[in-house]
Amino acid sequence: xxxxxxxxxxxxxxxxxxxxxxxxxxxxxxxxxxxxxxxxxxxxxxxxxxxxxxxxxxxxxxxxxxxxxxxxxxxxxxxxxxxxxxxxxxxxxxxxxxxxxxxxxxxxxxxxxxxxxxxxxxxxxxxxxxxxxxxxxxxxxxxx
Numbered sequence: 001x002x003x004x005x006x007x008x009x010x011x012x013x014x015x016x017x018x019x020x021x022x023x024x025x026x027x028x029x030x031x032x033x034x035x036x037x038x039x040x041x042x043x044x045x046x047x048x049x050x051x052x053x054x055x056x057x058x059x060x061x062x063x064x065x066x067x068x069x070x071x072x073x074x075x076x077x078x079x080x081x082x083x084x085x086x087x088x089x090x091x092x093x094x095x096x097x098x099x100x101x102x103x104x105x106x107x108x109x110x111x112x113x114x115x116x117x118x119x120x121x122x123x124x125x126x127x128x129x130x131x132x133x134x135x136x137x138x139x140x141x142x143x144x
Contacts, residue, residue, distance in 0.1 A: 019043050034060050034067075041073060050081040068097035072104055079111050087111040102128040102135075 020043055026036035041056035057074035060067055075090030091108035098104060109124030 032063050034063055037063075038070070038073075041070075041077075045073070045077050045080070048080075050077050053077045054081075066097055068094045068101065068104075071097070072101075072107060075104075075107055075111070079107065079114070082114075084111040084115045088115075100131055102131040105131070 019039055023036040023039040023043075026033050027040075030036075037056040037059045041053045041060070044050070044053035044056060054074060054077055057070050057077065060070045061074070064070075071090045071094035075087045075094065078084070078087035078090060088108055088111045091104050091111065094101060094104040095108070105124040105128035109121045109128065112118075112121035112124060
């Protein structure tokens with residue numbers, strides 16, 4: 001087990017390198033081990049190696065095409081990369097699978113906003129607010 005001291009800023013590069021190595025080893029042992037690809041995708045995204053992150057997230061979707069979370073993660077990477085059309089497509093797919101996920105609407109809204117499609121962005125932001133408000137109200141009623 002690695003110690004918390006390995007997470008010091010001076011060691012983070014080594015931690016990321018080791019995480020990728022561990023993920024690759026896990027994938028080598030079991031090519032359908034989704035968590036290995038997820039670790040790779042997240043580390044590559046954090047390192048701003050967007051194309052490599054997209055490859056890993058796409059590998060997850062090849063194994064499980066109904067993984068809404070991964071559509072959202074890959075959509076976020078496409079958005080960070082400036083590929084707004086692909087980001088919108090991925091967030092739309094996430095919404096198809098999880099229609100009550102406010103983060104999917106928020107992500108798609110950001111991509112629409114960056115495309116200067118303000119009407120679509122506003123519609124998605126309003127939907128995210130509506131879902132969040134409903135969740136808060138439901139939680140409040142459950143507390144009473």
